[in-house]
Structures are given as structure tokens and as C-alpha cells.
Amino acid sequence: MAALTLTDLFAVPALDRSLAPALQQALDGKAKPPGALGRIEELALTLGLIQRRLKPIMERPVLLVFAGDHGLTRSGVAAFPSGVTVAMVDALLTGKASANAFARVVGAEVRVIDAGVAADLSDRVGLIQAKVASGTQDASLEPAMTPAQAEAALLAGARVAQGAIADGADLIALGEMGIGNSASAALLMHRLASEPLDACVGQGAGHSAEGMARKRAVLAQAAARSDVTAPFEVLTQFGGYEIAMMAGALLAAARAGVPVLVDGFIGTAAVLLAVRLAPAARDYCLFAHASAEAGHRLMLDAMNARPLLELDMRLGEGTGALLAVPLVKAACALLSEVAELTDVLEAAW
Numbered sequence: 001m002a003a004l005t006l007t008d009l010f011a012v013p014a015l016d017r018s019l020a021p022a023l024q025q026a027l028d029g030k031a032k033p034p035g036a037l038g039r040i041e042e043l044a045l046t047l048g049l050i051q052r053r054l055k056p057i058m059e060r061p062v063l064l065v066f067a068g069d070h071g072l073t074r075s076g077v078a079a080f081p082s083g084v085t086v087a088m089v090d091a092l093l094t095g096k097a098s099a100n101a102f103a104r105v106v107g108a109e110v111r112v113i114d115a116g117v118a119a120d121l122s123d124r125v126g127l128i129q130a131k132v133a134s135g136t137q138d139a140s141l142e143p144a145m146t147p148a149q150a151e152a153a154l155l156a157g158a159r160v161a162q163g164a165i166a167d168g169a170d171l172i173a174l175g176e177m178g179i180g181n182s183a184s185a186a187l188l189m190h191r192l193a194s195e196p197l198d199a200c201v202g203q204g205a206g207h208s209a210e211g212m213a214r215k216r217a218v219l220a221q222a223a224a225r226s227d228v229t230a231p232f233e234v235l236t237q238f239g240g241y242e243i244a245m246m247a248g249a250l251l252a253a254a255r256a257g258v259p260v261l262v263d264g265f266i267g268t269a270a271v272l273l274a275v276r277l278a279p280a281a282r283d284y285c286l287f288a289h290a291s292a293e294a295g296h297r298l299m300l301d302a303m304n305a306r307p308l309l310e311l312d313m314r315l316g317e318g319t320g321a322l323l324a325v326p327l328v329k330a331a332c333a334l335l336s337e338v339a340e341l342t343d344v345l346e347a348a349w
């Protein structure tokens with residue numbers, strides 16, 4: 001098979017809506033008042049359209065956790081040291097992180113990918129090795145990555161999603177781990193959603209008032225360095241590798257007709273990037289939760305997205321996406337398992 005190119009990856013087909021009337025009729029005919037299952041009915045219709053089936057199936061959800069480091073941390077945008085990225089990759093690989101625990105609860109598989117961690121992880125068992133570089137450059141001083149690195153990261157993310165889908169994944173959940181990536185995501189949001197930088201900056205994994213002031217100042221310096229707004233250029237200027245790979249994974253899943261569960265602030269920034277690169281990708285996304293990170297709501301609004309859950313979470317790793325898996329499964333079960341109202345009434349009378 002010919003190697004995937006960015007042109008292929010950006011050619012996401014528009015969602016085929018031809019089954020919408022039949023799906024709506026099926027939902028209205030179930031043993032319940034029309035519309036009584038609210039947003040689960042909306043979700044069921046979306047899943048039917050994406051899978052092109054009147055009875056969508058959800059048997060093998062797979063969480064992809066992309067990990068990467070950020071040169072911006074050298075300028076003090078994060079409260080935690082970037083070594084925490086490695087420690088959490090090890091926790092994720094050994095089943096000890098929150099995402100692993102939640103994945104066990106909802107019956108999802110977890111795959112962990114080295115997108116650009118600033119440490120040699122070549123000896124880690126079970127880690128998908130896709131490192132483009134050992135962390136991005138410090139985006140407050142220079143471009144986070146080269147165009148060739150951005151392209152490599154988008155394509156590597158696509159290949160990881162294609163691999164999971166080839167193994168039977170029928171739902172891709174996107175997660176990430178990367179100290180400093182809330183800073184990178186804020187810069188992406190600023191440029192891709194055209195929001196003032198201050199509205200895009202939140203506390204990330206945690207910050208004192210002094211830390212927040214430093215984060216804002218460093219990001220203002222980064223934003224002043226380059227005025228790009230075109231999505232690929234915004235990625236090269238502001239990073240990061242795990243964000244690029246999540247965007248690539250979404251585009252590959254959309255092309256394969258596989259729905260994607262979107263997690264928090266950083267995952268949503270990756271989706272915004274993907275949607276600016278290929279607008280049709282938006283219709284393959286299921287937005288799992290509203291993160292407590294300031295700016296997340298506004299970023300969701302930029303894509304007209306209404307998240308399923310609101311739990312005041314701001315962890316990342318895909319934890320919010322995982323908690324929405326049972327809702328997705330329930331939406332499938334509604335279309336495939338619930339009786340027709342006419343059959344139920346006939347049986348009773």
C-alpha cells in the first residue's frame with residue numbers, strides 16, 4: 001500500500017447523512033415517548049451516521065494516550081517538572097494511572113505512545129515508539145518544531161489510529177500526557193479560535209498566582225514572536241508532538257468512519273487543529289466532557305460542540321473521554337436492543 005500523505009489525510013469525506021431519516025424513525029419507534037432519551041438519542045443518531053448502520057455497534061473502545069514534552073517548560077509555564085511526563089508514561093504502561101483505572105471500569109484498552117518525550121524510552125515494554133524529537137523547542141524563543149517534524153507527527157498519529165482500527169477498535173478515545181501542554185494548547189486556541197490570549201490561558205496542572213502571571217507573560221512573548229493563523233503553521237510555531245498526533249489520529253479515524261471521543265482542553269485543541277486542517281472531521285467527534293480548565297468552554301463553542309458530561313475534571317490522559325464510553329455504549333444499545341413501541345403494545349393488548 002502506498003504511504004499515507006498529508007493530502008490524503010486532510011481529505012476527510014463529509015459525513016454521509018442519508019441514513020438520518022431512517023435512524024430518526026427507528027429512534028421514534030422505540031418503546032418510549034419520542035425524544036424521551038434526550039441527548040442519548042442524538043448520540044445514537046450520530047453513531048448510526050458515522051458507522052453507516054441502523055444498529056451501531058460499540059464493542060472495542062481503545063484509548064490512545066500520546067505523550068510529549070514542551071520546550072516552553074524551560075521558560076517556566078508549568079508548575080510540575082517535565083520529568084513528570086516520563087513518570088506518568090511509566091504509570092500508564094503499568095496500569096497505575098487514573099486512565100488505566102477508568103479504562104478497566106468501562107472495558108476499554110489503553111495504548112500509550114511516545115510522541116516526543118524528552119527522555120530515552122526505547123526500553124519501555126508495551127510503549128508505541130513514535131518519537132519525533134525529544135520535546136519541542138521553546139516556543140517563546142523559536143518555532144516549536146520544523147514543518148517536516150509537524151508532518152511526521154501528524155502522519156505518525158494517523159498510523160497509530162489506523163493500527164488500532166485494524167485491530168478492531170470501533171471507538172477511538174484521545175488522551176495525552178505532557179507537562180506544559182496546556183500552554184501549547186492555549187496558543188493553538190488563541191490562533192485557531194481567534195480568541196484573546198488571556199481567555200485561552202488556564203491553570204493547567206496547577207499554578208500559584210505568581211505561576212499564572214509567568215505563564216501569561218511567557219505565552220504573550222511566544223504569541224508576539226509569530227503572527228501565523230494558518231493551522232499547519234500554527235502547529236509548527238507552537239507545538240506540540242502529542243497534540244499533532246492526536247490531530248492525525250482523529251483525521252485517520254474520521255477517514256475510516258470510526259467515531260472519536262474527545263477529552264479535555266488539550267485534546268480539544270488537537271481537534272480544533274484537525275478541524276481547521278480538514279473541516280469535515282468535526283462530524284466524527286463526540287465531545288466527552290467540559291474540562292475545568294479556563295478556556296475549554298470557549299474552545300468547544302468555536303466548534304459548536306456541547307460536551308456530554310460536566311464533572312469539574314481537568315486531568316487529561318483521556319479520563320473524561322473514558323467516562324463517556326458507557327453513554328456511547330448505551331446509545332448503541334438503544335438502537336440495537338430496545339423493542340418497538342408497537343410490538344410492546346401489541347403484546348400487552
Ligand SMILES: O=C(O)c1ccc[n+]([C@@H]2O[C@H](COP(=O)([O-])O)[C@@H](O)[C@H]2O)c1
Nearest residue numbers: 178180181182204205264265291315316
Ligand atoms: O484535559 C484537560 O482539560 C487538562 C487541563 C489541564 C491540565 N491537564 C494535564 O496536565 C498537564 C498539562 O498541564 P501543564 O500545567 O503542565 O501545562 C498535561 O499532562 C495534561 O494532561 C489536562
Ligand SMILES: Cc1cc2nc[nH]c2cc1C
Nearest residue numbers: 080084088205315316317
Ligand atoms: C501528576 C500528573 C498526572 C497527570 N496526568 C495527566 N496530566 C498530568 C499532570 C500531572 C502533574
